[in-house]
Every structure is written in C-alpha cells, then in structure tokens.
Amino acid sequence: MCLQLTRRLQSITNKAAPVISLAVLAALWLFVSEGGIVPAYMLPSPVEVVKAFVNDFDILCSHAAVTMQEAVYGLLIGTALAFVIAVLMDRFAFLHKALYPILVITQTIPTIAIAPLLVLWMGFSMAPKITLVVLTTFFPIAISLLDGFQSADIDEINLIRSMGGTRAQIFLHVKLPGAVEQFFSGLKVSASYSIVGAVISEWLGGFEGLGVYMTRVKKAYAFDKMFAVIILISVVSLLLMALVALLKRTAMPYKRSRQ
Amino acid sequence: MAKLRAENITMGFDGERVIEDISLKLNEGEIVSLLGVSGSGKTTLFNVLSGLYSPESGKVYLDGEDITGKAGKISYMLQKDLLLPHYTIIDNVSLPLVIKGEKKKTAREKAMPYFAEFGLEGTQKKYPGELSGGMRQRAALLRTYLSSEGVALLDEPFSALDTITKSAIHTWYLDIMKKINLSTIFVTHDIDEAILLSDRIYILSGKPGRITDEIEITLPKPRSNKDVMTEAFISYKRLIAEKIAFEF
Numbered sequence: 221m222c223l224q225l226t227r228r229l230q231s232i233t234n235k236a237a238p239v240i241s242l243a244v245l246a247a248l249w250l251f252v253s254e255g256g257i258v259p260a261y262m263l264p265s266p267v268e269v270v271k272a273f274v275n276d277f278d279i280l281c282s283h284a285a286v287t288m289q290e291a292v293y294g295l296l297i298g299t300a301l302a303f304v305i306a307v308l309m310d311r312f313a314f315l316h317k318a319l320y321p322i323l324v325i326t327q328t329i330p331t332i333a334i335a336p337l338l339v340l341w342m343g344f345s346m347a348p349k350i351t352l353v354v355l356t357t358f359f360p361i362a363i364s365l366l367d368g369f370q371s372a373d374i375d376e377i378n379l380i381r382s383m384g385g386t387r388a389q390i391f392l393h394v395k396l397p398g399a400v401e402q403f404f405s406g407l408k409v410s411a412s413y414s415i416v417g418a419v420i421s422e423w424l425g426g427f428e429g430l431g432v433y434m435t436r437v438k439k440a441y442a443f444d445k446m447f448a449v450i451i452l453i454s455v456v457s458l459l460l461m462a463l464v465a466l467l468k469r470t471a472m473p474y475k476r477s478r479q
Numbered sequence: 480m481a482k483l484r485a486e487n488i489t490m491g492f493d494g495e496r497v498i499e500d501i502s503l504k505l506n507e508g509e510i511v512s513l514l515g516v517s518g519s520g521k522t523t524l525f526n527v528l529s530g531l532y533s534p535e536s537g538k539v540y541l542d543g544e545d546i547t548g549k550a551g552k553i554s555y556m557l558q559k560d561l562l563l564p565h566y567t568i569i570d571n572v573s574l575p576l577v578i579k580g581e582k583k584k585t586a587r588e589k590a591m592p593y594f595a596e597f598g599l600e601g602t603q604k605k606y607p608g609e610l611s612g613g614m615r616q617r618a619a620l621l622r623t624y625l626s627s628e629g630v631a632l633l634d635e636p637f638s639a640l641d642t643i644t645k646s647a648i649h650t651w652y653l654d655i656m657k658k659i660n661l662s663t664i665f666v667t668h669d670i671d672e673a674i675l676l677s678d679r680i681y682i683l684s685g686k687p688g689r690i691t692d693e694i695e696i697t698l699p700k701p702r703s704n705k706d707v708m709t710e711a712f713i714s715y716k717r718l719i720a721e722k723i724a725f726e727f
Contacts, residue, residue: 379561382529383578383626384551393574397565474565474606 264444269451272444279433280452286428288456290346290421291414294353298410301354302362309362310369310395311387327359331420339425349421349429356417357410364406368399401475404468411460419453480543482507482662483528483553483630488537490520490527496687497523501537503681503690505630505662512665512673512680516723520688521666525632528664529555541630551579554627558635560619562607568618569594569603575626590625596658597621598651613644617651624659634666646704649675653702670723671707674698674715682722692722 246266252258253265260268273280309316331352338348372395380390422431430449437445469475481504488501498520505511513521526532528539533548546552554575562571569587572594576586594600597617607615616636623631637645637652653676656663667673673680674696682692698711706712 373561375557375559376561376563378526378531379555379557380578381531381550382553382555383575385578389578393563393566393578397563400565472565474608 261441261443264447268444269447272442273448273451276445276448280430280448283428283430283433284452284456287415287418287422287430287453290349290418290429291353291460293346294350294418295357295410295414297350298354298357298414299361299407302358302365302406305358306362306365306369307391309366316366323359323362326355331356331417335421335424338421344425344427349418349426352421353414353417356413360409360413361403361406364402365399368402369395371402372398400471401468404464404471407467408461408464411464412457415453415457415460481505482509482542483664484540485528486538486540488524488527488534488539490523490532490534490537491687492523498527498683499687499689501683501688501690503664505664507629507662508660509678510656510663510665510676512667512677513683514667514670514673514680514719514723515683515688516668519683519685521683522634524683524688525555525634525664525666529553529632531555541628552628552630554623554631556619556623556631556633556636558639560607560612560615562615562618562622564607567604567606568599568610571607572599572618572622572625575622578626590621593621593625597655611644612640613648616640616648620652620655624661627661629660630662630664632664632666635668636665637672638667638669645672650703652676653700657701670716670719674712674719675702675704675707680719682719684723694719694722 249263250266253260253263254267264272305319309319334355335348335352338351342348342351369391376394376398377390380393385393418429419431419434422429423435426432430453434446434449437449483505485501485503489496489499491497501524503511503513513524515521523532527534527537530539530546530548530550530552537547538545539547541552562568563574566574569590570583573581573583573586573590576589577583581589591603594603597620599614599617599621602610602614602618607618610618620633620636623633637648640648649672665673665676677696680692680694680696681690682694683689684691694715696715698706698709698715
C-alpha cells in the first residue's frame with residue numbers, strides 16, 4: 221500500500237518535473253524581459269513572441285510547409301541511401317573498410333560550409349536543400365543500422381544456418397529485425413537534424429521556407445518574429461521526433477508486451 | 480544401421496586441436512548423452528555434427544549419406560533458447576519450415592497441432608519475452624523437432640533452468656520423447672541428467688577431447704526423477720564419476 225503510493229507519487233513527480241522546469245524557465249524569461257533587466261530590442265518578452273506568432277501564423281505555416289517538405293524528402297532519401305549502404309557494408313567486408321573512414325570524414329565537414337557550395341552547384345531550387353538534409357541525416361541512420369546488423373547474435377545466426385538457411389534468410393530473420401531498435405534511435409537523431417539542416421540551407425538562398433523567413437526578419441531586426449520562428453522550428457522538430465517514436469512502437473510490438 | 484554416424488572427427492581452431500579422433504553412433508529413437516567437463520570440446524563436436532563447421536578430418540553420415548559440413552540436416556538446440564524476440568511463438572516454432580521454403584501460413588498450420596502435445600497451448604501469439612524459462616525451452620524443443628529430419632543435437636538445453644523446473648522438465652522430456660521418436664544426442668555436464676535421460680553415455684575428456692568411455696544405461700523405462708535415489712542409479716553414478724578425469 222505504502223509502496224504503491226510512493227510509486228504513484230514518483231510517477232507524478234516524473235511527469236511534473238519537466239513541466240515545472242519549463243514553467244520556471246518561461247517565468248524567468250517573462251520576468252527578465254518585462255522587468256526591463258534586458259532591453260526589449262535584445263530579448264523580446266514572451267508575450268510579444270506569442271503575439272508575433274499569432275499575427276504571422278498563416279505566413280509561418282506556409283513557410284513551415286516548405287521546410288517540412290524539404291526535411292521529409294531529405295530524410296526519406298537519406299534513410300533509403302543509408303539502408304542500401306549499411307546492407308552492402310555489412311555484406312562485403314572490403315566495402316566496410318573502404319567506406320567507413322569516408323563516412324566519418326563527411327561528418328566532420330560542417331553543414332554550414334557546404335551549403336553555399338550546394339547552392340552554387342544546384343541553384344536556388346529545392347534540390348540543394350534536400351541534398352543537404354540527405355547529407356546530414358544519412359550518417360546517423362547508416363551507422364546505427366550497420367551497428368545493428370553487426371551486433372547480431374552469432375548463436376542466432378548459427379541457428380538459422382543449422383536449419384539450412386541462406387545468407388539472405390539470416391539477414392531477413394535475424395539481422396534486419398535485430399537492427400530495428402538501433403535504426404530508430406538513428407532515425408530519431410536524423411529527424412531532428414533534418415529540420416535544422418533544411419533551415420540552414422535556406423539561409424543561404426531561396427524564396428520560401430522558415431530559413432528564408434528567418435533571414436528576412438533578422439534584417440528587419442524583428443526579434444519577436446525571430447523568436448517565434450525559432451520556437452516553431454523546435455516544435456516541428458519535436459513533432460517529427462514524436463512521429464518517429466510512434467513508428468517505433470508500431471514496428472516493435474514485442475517491446476510493448478514485455479514488462 | 481545407425482541413424483547418425485560420426486567417424487574419426489578431428490577439429491581445432493588456430494592450430495590448437497579441440498577434439499581428436501571422435502567416432503560415435505546414434506541409433507534410431509535413441510537418446511545418447513555426451514558427458515564431459517567444460518572445455519572438453521562438446522560444443523565444437525556439435526558444430527561439426529550439425530554441419531556448421533567442416534572438420535579437419537573425419538566424416539558424418541546421416542542414414543548412410545555423407546553430410547559432412549552440410550548444414551540444415553540435423554537440428555540443433557542450445558542452452559540459450561534462441562527464440563527470436565521479434566517473432567511470436569508460433570512464428571518462432573514454424574521458422575525452420577519457412578527457412579525450408581514453406582509459406583508462412585502453411586508453416587503455421589503444420590506447427591499448430593504440436594502445441595498441445597508440447598504443453599504450449601495458448602502461447603501461439605505470445606512473444607518469447609512473455610514466457611517462463613521452462614516454457615521457452617519447450618518451445619525451443621518443438622522448433623528443434625520441426626526442423627529435424629529425425630536427429631536432434633541438444634547442447635545443455637536445460638542447464639539454465641533452476642533445479643525444480645529442471646526436474647519437472649526431465650519427466651516431461653522423457654514423456655515427449657516417447658511420443659515423437661526423435662533420435663537425440665544430448666550434451667550435459669550433469670551426471671544425474673545423463674543417467675536419467677540416456678540409453679547410452681559417451682564420456683568425453685582430455686585436451687584435445689576424446690571419447691574415453693561408452694556406458695550403456697539399462698535402467699528400466701519409463702524413468703522418472705524419483706529413480707535418482709535407487710541403488711542401480713547410484714552405482715551408475717559412482718561408475719561414471721570414477722571415469723571422468725577431472726583436470727584442473
């Protein structure tokens with residue numbers, strides 16, 4: 221009884237903790253800006269930001285739609301590419317040795333540095349933006365998938381072999397399902413990268429998108445609008461990550477049933 | 480004619496010999512135990528018999544046919560149940576049929592009738608994570624049975640279970656073996672288990688491992704775990720204990 225109560229309290233505190241910390245942060249922000257501690261042109265008050273958000277809602281949405289489109293296309297292509305590369309690298313050891321260092325090197329190149337190059341090569345259309353998202357999202361997924369494939373239990377592999385299973389069957393029944401969990405942790409990281417990647421690529425040229433809008437309001441020193449966009453970007457990223465979490469739950473019913 | 484025959488199997492890794500000149504046979508419907516201390520090469524021998532590894536020298540015959548180094552003929556069960564966590568019990572159990580080219584639906588239909596016999600009724604749609612250790616081993620044994628062409632190798636299948644579950648599963652195992660007529664080689668380091676379950680016992684010892692003794696168990700059947708206390712049982716136990724060479 222007592223234990224049950226403690227557990228219940230614990231669960232309430234667990235849920236309450238992030239809510240409280242967010243509320244404290246918001247209150248602090250309100251206090252600092254409204255109280256005149258930081259001048260309004262540097263840090264707009266949350267009230268201003270909400271106002272900007274509501275007033276510009278339609279414009280924000282239309283820009284967000286473009287950014288989302290780039291991010292999702294990029295994420296889908298990145299995932300497909302990562303899957304193909306990870307399968308090939310798992311299957312052929314020499315490809316693993318040859319490609320792994322290149323993959324790591326591509327990750328040390330800052331996104332912001334290649335974005336202008338992509339614009340020069342591909343113009344102001346959606347293509348360079350999608351390409352940039354592909355480049356940033358591909359790596360976490362490829363590496364997590366590859367790790368998933370390679371950490372397959374040797375005894376499980378031998379079991380399928382002892383049944384007379386082929387390499388393809390081992391992949392289908394052991395390696396692929398075994399990598400699902402790691403795949404989704406990679407996808408989660410990539411999903412959050414995808415929005416940011418799209419926004420950054422839009423900074424450097426384009427006609428639509430949250431990044432384009434951001435550079436515009438920056439030039440106008442409209443800090444309230446700037447903050448509204450930033451918050452919108454994180455909300456959109458969170459939504460995409462929640463979608464990934466939902467997909468994961470659907471893909472792994474056996475995790476749900478386990479206590 | 481013996482169901483399964485191994486002749487002069489020698490095998491090693493990285494230049495170090497693990498088993499040497501091992502010959503054994505398994506008759507139709509027989510349960511034979513391989514008894515030996517850890518490190519005597521039992522698992523290596525199993526990997527050779529099941530065709531996962533090709534031996535350095537020696538041959539394995541199933542029904543007179545040379546199956547050396549050919550996997551898929553003899554089924555295999557380990558101490559770890561190796562039920563795939565992402566499949567339901569019915570899909571785990573029918574997996575060997577799917578691997579051999581059956582459609583998923585047909586494979587399920589073929590596996591279904593055995594669930595009652597193996598005491599697994601009602602577990603079909605559960606995931607392995609929801610079952611107890613004893614139930615999982617039963618499911619693994621059913622899968623082993625469905626993947627076999629009459630011969631199964633069991634590598635310490637019950638050693639991860641607690642004593643009480645183990646004793647219950649022994650009785651169950653002897654019972655099920657009578658029904659399904661599976662010829663079995665059983666690896667164990669538990670002398671009681673070996674005597675209780677086997678028709679014959681091979682003793683594997685030394686480094687590299689060799690078969691040093693073969694003992695026929697003539698205790699009356701059906702046996703149950705109560706027999707462990709009988710005079711005849713204990714004299715077998717004494718005999719085997721003397722023959723196993725412990726090397727520390």
